[in-house]
Amino acid sequence: MNIRKIAERAGVSVATISRVLNHPDLVSPETRERVYAVMKENQYTPNWFARNLTQKQTRTIAFIYPSNDSTFLQAVADGVEIVALNKKNLVFLCHTNGTAEMEREYLELMVQRNVDGIILFSSRLPQEKIEQVAGLGIPCVHIGREGADTERKNCYINYIDAAAKLTDHMIQLGYQQIYLLLDSMLVNEADEIKEGFELAASKAPTKLETDVYVADRSMQGGMLFAHRMIQAGKMPRALITSSARQAFGVMKAARLAGIRIPEDLAIASMTDSSVSTLVDPPLTAVDRPGKRLGMVTARMLFDCIENREFATQNAQHVELLAKLAIRKSCGNRKFIYELFE
Amino acid sequence: MNIRKIAERAGVSVATISRVLNHPDLVSPETRERVYAVMKENQYTPNWFARNLTQKQTRTIAFIYPSNDSTFLQAVADGVEIVALNKKNLVFLCHTNGTAEMEREYLELMVQRNVDGIILFSSRLPQEKIEQVAGLGIPCVHIGREGADTERKNCYINYIDAAAKLTDHMIQLGYQQIYLLLDSMLVNEADEIKEGFELAASKAPTKLETDVYVADRSMQGGMLFAHRMIQAGKMPRALITSSARQAFGVMKAARLAGIRIPEDLAIASMTDSSVSTLVDPPLTAVDRPGKRLGMVTARMLFDCIENREFATQNAQHVELLAKLAIRKSCGNRKFIYELFE
DNA sequence: TTGTAAGCGTTATCAT
DNA sequence: ATGATAACGCTTACAA
Numbered sequence: 133m134n135i136r137k138i139a140e141r142a143g144v145s146v147a148t149i150s151r152v153l154n155h156p157d158l159v160s161p162e163t164r165e166r167v168y169a170v171m172k173e174n175q176y177t178p179n180w181f182a183r184n185l186t187q188k189q190t191r192t193i194a195f196i197y198p199s200n201d202s203t204f205l206q207a208v209a210d211g212v213e214i215v216a217l218n219k220k221n222l223v224f225l226c227h228t229n230g231t232a233e234m235e236r237e238y239l240e241l242m243v244q245r246n247v248d249g250i251i252l253f254s255s256r257l258p259q260e261k262i263e264q265v266a267g268l269g270i271p272c273v274h275i276g277r278e279g280a281d282t283e284r285k286n287c288y289i290n291y292i293d294a295a296a297k298l299t300d301h302m303i304q305l306g307y308q309q310i311y312l313l314l315d316s317m318l319v320n321e322a323d324e325i326k327e328g329f330e331l332a333a334s335k336a337p338t339k340l341e342t343d344v345y346v347a348d349r350s351m352q353g354g355m356l357f358a359h360r361m362i363q364a365g366k367m368p369r370a371l372i373t374s375s376a377r378q379a380f381g382v383m384k385a386a387r388l389a390g391i392r393i394p395e396d397l398a399i400a401s402m403t404d405s406s407v408s409t410l411v412d413p414p415l416t417a418v419d420r421p422g423k424r425l426g427m428v429t430a431r432m433l434f435d436c437i438e439n440r441e442f443a444t445q446n447a448q449h450v451e452l453l454a455k456l457a458i459r460k461s462c463g464n465r466k467f468i469y470e471l472f473e
Numbered sequence: 474m475n476i477r478k479i480a481e482r483a484g485v486s487v488a489t490i491s492r493v494l495n496h497p498d499l500v501s502p503e504t505r506e507r508v509y510a511v512m513k514e515n516q517y518t519p520n521w522f523a524r525n526l527t528q529k530q531t532r533t534i535a536f537i538y539p540s541n542d543s544t545f546l547q548a549v550a551d552g553v554e555i556v557a558l559n560k561k562n563l564v565f566l567c568h569t570n571g572t573a574e575m576e577r578e579y580l581e582l583m584v585q586r587n588v589d590g591i592i593l594f595s596s597r598l599p600q601e602k603i604e605q606v607a608g609l610g611i612p613c614v615h616i617g618r619e620g621a622d623t624e625r626k627n628c629y630i631n632y633i634d635a636a637a638k639l640t641d642h643m644i645q646l647g648y649q650q651i652y653l654l655l656d657s658m659l660v661n662e663a664d665e666i667k668e669g670f671e672l673a674a675s676k677a678p679t680k681l682e683t684d685v686y687v688a689d690r691s692m693q694g695g696m697l698f699a700h701r702m703i704q705a706g707k708m709p710r711a712l713i714t715s716s717a718r719q720a721f722g723v724m725k726a727a728r729l730a731g732i733r734i735p736e737d738l739a740i741a742s743m744t745d746s747s748v749s750t751l752v753d754p755p756l757t758a759v760d761r762p763g764k765r766l767g768m769v770t771a772r773m774l775f776d777c778i779e780n781r782e783f784a785t786q787n788a789q790h791v792e793l794l795a796k797l798a799i800r801k802s803c804g805n806r807k808f809i810y811e812l813f814e
Numbered sequence: 815t816t817g818t819a820a821g822c823g824t825t826a827t828c829a830t
Numbered sequence: 831a832t833g834a835t836a837a838c839g840c841t842t843a844c845a846a
Binding site: 185 | 832834837838839840
């Protein structure tokens with residue numbers, strides 16, 4: 133079933149059919165209705181490929197991201213999808229398992245398929261590869277700070293600010309020994325977190341005792357770290373973990389060792405989780421605006437797509453701030469409980 | 474940059490370029506290499522749309538699913554994506570928020586875009602709509618049992634078996650008063666769970682006291698239910714919840730009310746979660762093979778795609794069995810701990 | 815082994 | 831308001 137057959141059965145030319153499809157107002161009402169009827173009757177759907185052959189717009193974008201095991205990434209993907217669908221676009225969700233090879237493979241597939249734009253989450257690809265794609269005229273927006281010094285478009289959470297806020301929260305609660313546990317998989321974010329941590333520490337009213345460790349982001353990573361610290365007698369008074377799962381692991385190990393939270397150990401995480409309110413005590417954590425990040429990024433991408441000049445313009449950056457979800461694991465006594473700016 | 478320019482620069486005809494692309498063995502090695510060189514030099518990528526205009530294969534499938542808030546769905550999507558990528562296919566991930574309108578919208582978009590096949594997870598669409606799509610010649614495979622009595626292709630978890638196994642586990646531990654808490658959002662699965670529950674109960678050596686309730690699948694749903702039961706003095710000795718979050722909610726409410734688990738209340742869930750091992754005590758739950766389900770379904774879909782006769786053949790069903798992840802929340806004393814068939 | 819040319823199903827530019 | 835018709839970039843008989 134193609135445009136010609138429809139034209140035949142409606143007793144008009146293919147041009148008229150095309151006009152009914154694309155510029156209905158240019159067709160007389162009677163003809164239009166007749167054509168609509170024939171289309172419906174024959175369940176006619178215009179061929180997407182023929183259409184794009186002349187139109188040069190695929191109404192498809194790619195969202196290339198490292199993994200889908202976190203609610204944060206889900207939220208970002210959600211935000212992207214919402215904006216895209218609003219613009220009648222579809223999203224190729226490409227999850228790379230955090231490997232550069234998969235990312236490269238997907239990127240090439242996306243170029244082949246002429247997507248209108250690409251969103252790259254925490255890209256691990258070298259600048260030249262990105263430039264090559266940009267050189268093909270495909271707008272790209274990055275989520276994360278990497279390459280933000282170059283001519284890129286980036287949207288990201290300000291982790292320096294977030295880490296500083298969280299550290300500050302602990303300082304305000306009076307802790308003078310605060311350690312930081314980083315995530316061994318994270319690269320740029322880890323640097324930012326450390327920077328924010330040290331920034332806040334340097335501004336503390338009294339001198340702080342700080343230290344920085346690294347562990348796997350999993351619950352096991354947290355448990356292992358805690359076991360080691362306990363055995364070495366080096367468990368601090370307060371601890372900031374990079375992931376909620378690390379925090380859960382530490383809490384479990386602490387419970388087994390008879391360490392009370394928050395009386396003996398104050399703990400908080402740079403990442404929130406749906407079960408943060410479930411554990412005992414509920415975990416204080418950084419609450420990142422994932423959905424908003426996804427929406428903002430998608431909007432920036434569509435700005436580039438719809439506005440080619442805008443696309444080739446200089447670097448652009450949007451920075452989003454995270455909030456603190458203050459719960460009980462740090463010993464907070466005030467009755468703020470949640471969502472502290 | 475198109476095939477003609479490449480042909481020109483390589484000093485051959487467009488047909489030769491096309492052949493290099495699609496049947497390299499039909500081209501002499503020298504020409505072939507020369508063409509490859511020119512292609513690389515000019516960063517040539519064949520136009521996807523022109524290609525599909527003649528080829529009638531989009532190498533794209535759709536995975537339409539209700540939501541992405543559960544790790545199970547993530548696992549299924551993962552499995553689908555893995556198989557698809559293996560076949561050089563891309564996946565449109567379409568999440569419908571569980572609404573029939575979104576599902577219909579996405580389905581129509583997918584038809585427009587000529588996807589080679591569609592996977593529908595827990596479809597809420599009427600049979601006629603599905604038939605319409607199938608009538609267009611697009612292979613469909615369903616995840617879930619709905620419409621399994623009709624001429625459909627379905628892959629699903631056997632929830633009757635899973636519920637029976639879990640109930641049986643509790644019976645074996647000696648509980649004689651077991652209640653079931655269903656998920657108000659679930660439709661078909663809830664019926665199956667109830668059926669399996671009642672089946673196992675009817676086979677118990679001694680007469681069981683059973684009852685069935687319904688609550689929201691969230692933690693709040695579980696808490697609310699528990700509060701009511703406690704106030705009414707009707708909290709049973711053993712409880713099976715439909716979702717892990719419900720179980721967490723019940724556990725939290727129980728803790729607040731001084732009810733010990735598993736000493737006073739044995740609890741288990743039809744759904745597992747990454748934090749089941751974290752809570753105290755670790756939650757016994759049904760562990761569903763999500764990734765495998767996704768892979769099996771995708772394979773069945775590709776069988777249909779590659780084998781049109783197969784596609785129009787009678788209904789086909791693949792049933793996957795879930796396992797029990799036996800932990801501590803039911804009072805299990807044996808040292809099995811995990812993954813009991 | 816390579817080239818010629820006819821489609822594939824649209825859109826858009828001219829005419830009428 | 832409508833109709834011819836030339837693109838769009840590719841694949842594939844068929845011919846050479």
